[in-house]
Amino acid sequence: MFSFFRKNSSVPQVDFSTVVTDMHSHLIPGIDDGAKTLEDSVTLIKELHALGYKKFITTPHIMSDFYRNTPEIILEGLEQVRQAIKAENIPVTISAAAEYYLDDGFIHKLEEEKLLTLGDNNHLLFEISYVNAPDNLMEVIFRMQVLGYKPIMAHPERYPFWGNNFDFYGSLRDQGVLLQLNVNSLSGYYGPDAKRIAEKLIEKEWVDLIGTDTHAMKHIQALQRTVKEKSFRKVLEFNLLNKHL
Numbered sequence: 071m072f073s074f075f076r077k078n079s080s081v082p083q084v085d086f087s088t089v090v091t092d093m094h095s096h097l098i099p100g101i102d103d104g105a106k107t108l109e110d111s112v113t114l115i116k117e118l119h120a121l122g123y124k125k126f127i128t129t130p131h132i133m134s135d136f137y138r139n140t141p142e143i144i145l146e147g148l149e150q151v152r153q154a155i156k157a158e159n160i161p162v163t164i165s166a167a168a169e170y171y172l173d174d175g176f177i178h179k180l181e182e183e184k185l186l187t188l189g190d191n192n193h194l195l196f197e198i199s200y201v202n203a204p205d206n207l208m209e210v211i212f213r214m215q216v217l218g219y220k221p222i223m224a225h226p227e228r229y230p231f232w233g234n235n236f237d238f239y240g241s242l243r244d245q246g247v248l249l250q251l252n253v254n255s256l257s258g259y260y261g262p263d264a265k266r267i268a269e270k271l272i273e274k275e276w277v278d279l280i281g282t283d284t285h286a287m288k289h290i291q292a293l294q295r296t297v298k299e300k301s302f303r304k305v306l307e308f309n310l311l312n313k314h315l
């Protein structure tokens with residue numbers, strides 16, 4: 071259950087421990103726009119642990135243009151982070167997958183390589199352009215599924231071109247795509263449109279996972295505001311896949 075207590079009269083504290091796993095973050099140093107140094111990684115993990123998270127599946131960007139990460143680069147960085155956590159005695163576990171950007175390079179990787187997935191059930195986290203949806207989105211999703219992956223769309227509320235087309239979100243879920251909300255959307259961190267769409271997705275109970283998408287301390291500070299939102303408490307009542315990863 072969600073637990074809520076107060077350290078003092080004005081600052082609500084929340085316990086994210088019921089979520090168990092934060093499955094979307096950028097905690098490996100120097101390989102994307104997330105943590106810059108190993109020290110940053112440790113600080114962010116300590117802060118997320120203080121909020122109640124016990125387990126992390128961190129998800130560096132893989133893009134053909136900006137972040138040309140490979141499983142080898144990611145797993146090598148993960149090892150450094152694991153050693154630092156051990157040295158600091160932080161009682162959490164961390165593994166890594168990736169946040170795949172749907173571009174031409176992704177389609178090539180999908181056919182040629184074993185992609186990095188979350189947990190034991192081949193869940194694949196992907197994002198798309200914030201400018202427009204790829205024309206072949208549904209075909210690529212279908213291809214992922216044919217190859218045995220279970221696609222998770224990262225932060226569907228952040229794609230403004232679907233603003234009011236809730237039938238489309240419904241059709242994605244009918245197609246077997248899981249939807250992962252960025253919790254900070256609920257306090258307006260990504261703007262009013264993302265907040266509105268996020269709230270609507272919660273109202274329709276179309277949220278399968280939540281993630282912090284932590285890149286830096288600003289996201290931790292936003293989480294402190296997010297926990298005050300009513301919609302946040304509601305999403306914690308869902309049977310989120312986070313608990314089973």
Ligand SMILES: [Fe+2]
Pocket residue numbers: 094095096169224283
């Ligand atoms: Fe992300």
